[in-house]
Amino acid sequence: MNVYEAAQKRLDYIFGEFDRVLVAFSGGKDSGVCLNLCYEYAKERGLLGKLAMYHIDYEAQYRATTEFVEKTFAAFPGIEKYWCCMPVGASCACSMTGAYWYPWEKAKKEIWVRPMPDNEFVVNEDNCKAPFTPGDSDYVFQENFSKWYAKENGRTAVVVGIRATESLSRYSAVARIDKTTGYKGKSWLTEVDGSTVNAYPIYDWETADVWIANAKFGWDYNKLYDLYYMAGVPVEQMRVASPFHQCGAASLRLYKVIDPSTWAKMVGRVNGVNFTAIYGDTIAMGWKDIKLPAGHTWKSYYEFLLTTMDKATAEHYDDVLRRSKKYWMEKGGGVRKETVKEIMQTIPGVEHVGPSKQYEGREILRFSEYPDDIDCSEFTVVPSYKRMCICIMKNDYYCKYAGFGPTKEATVKRRKAMEKYKNL
Known part of the structure; x- marks a missing residue:
């Protein structure tokens, strides 16, 4: 069975198990393939009434992406469509003083x-029926939107174009065997609540499979990928995402070449954009082969970096480090089986606890001391002061590079601030 046939079997299950199927369409290649797969499946079986799609518009994006989204919304007749233009908190790797920027803020119009697009599909602050609180992150909004849709229309499978080969976090989303999040023993389904499940029907596809499908079936795609190709971007590194996101910071400079008119407006939209475009893929922002300054350990360099920022930001990074120490030195963290040997041979005092009960194929290690640096294949996964230094230099405020995210307290604080100042 090839990956296309496997995806068809998953669609059999999705359309048979759930009342509605909602495709999360980003404008990228993976979500585009998911939309085409679902649409053709539903059309052939007279099930278009069960299918819907939504798109989150981040305001600042390549014109090629906007044009592709417009074409997509004009196509695919017979299904519900939602074009969401909400002031969500989108990750921002450009600013030293904040982790988010807010597209479509009325105060920044x-x-x-x-x-803002003007069509019948647009969902904004004025007409959004899904729960939304100023300051909600894009991920929170997506989850709330999906839950609202399920509440209105019945049990819903939200189809997401995640592929396991893209990153460890995406692999974890589909390889998890935790009974509290899995759905009926299927690794490619994640239960959100009693009415909503996230589905990853192409999780086992390679990048080549996506492009083969587009070519074989004549499916349209975002022509930004052609521009990326002409600009020399490797196929595996081509991303369609919010431009200020950590994943896109290293290629932000391409806007100058590919879409200069959009770039000119982006420079004035978010603080630090031009600096990130110049230095985003260099040592200055934690990319390439970052070198330790003479006379420092990574721990002492981390402590030095804290002195270069304001007190609140420094305390924030120290809190992340504290949580990392607590996790790896008390509970223990998961690594691949082959990584266990690498670490045990180079770092003294590491305890091999045993297999993970949550993640298939992962082993739990517990550290007696927090490492200064670790030379292993899973560098971004295992703890070290060097990893913390890279987070700081990337302006990765919530240290997502190191596997962390915003705390509940940070989320509440941001919501209160947005609510307080939303009318200014």
Whole structure:
């Protein structure tokens, strides 16, 4: 059975098990393939009434992406469509003083990168029926939107174009065997609540499979990928995402070449954009082969970096480090089986606890001391002061590079601030 046939079997299950199927369409290649797969499946079986799609518009994006989204919404007749233009908290790796920027903020309308779309599908602050609180992150909004849709329409499978080969976090999303999040023993389904499940029907596809499908079936795709190719971007590194996100910071400079008119507006939209475009893929922002300054350990260099920022930001990074120490030195963290040997041979005082009960194929290690540096194949997964230094230099405020995210307290604080100042 090839991956296309496997995806068809998963669609059999999705459309048979759930009342509705909602495709999360980003404008990228993976979500585009998911949309085409679902649409053709539903159309052939007279099930278009069960299918819907939504798109989150981040305001600042390549014109090629906007054009592709417009074409997509004009196509695929017979299904519900939602084009969400909400002031969600989107990850930002450009600013030293904050982790988010907010597209479509009414207070910033004069400097929007482009006008808000004006069509029947647009969902914004004025007409959004899904729960939304100012300051909600894009991930929180997506989850709330999906839950709202399920509440209105019945049990819903939200189809997401995640592929396991893209990153460890995406692999974890589909390889998890935790009974509290899995759905009926299927690794490619994650239960969100009693009415909503996230589905990953192409989780086992390679990048080549996506492009083969587009070519074989004549499916349209975002022509930004052609521009990336002409600009020399490796196929595996081509991403369609919010431009200020950590994943896109290293290639932010491409906007200058590919879409200069959009770039000119982006520079004035978010603080630090031009600096990130210049230095985003260099040592200055934690990319390439970062070198330790003479006379420092990574721990002492981390402590030095804290002195270069304001007190609140320094305390924030120290809190992340504290949580990392507590996790790895008390509970223990998971690594691949082959990584266990690498670490045990180089770091003294590491305890091999045993197999993970949550993640298939992972082993739990517990550290007696927090490492200064670790030379292993899973560098971004295992703890070290060097990893913390890289997070700081990337402006990775919540240290997502190191596997962390915003705390509940940080989320509540951001919501309160947004609520307080939303009318200014």
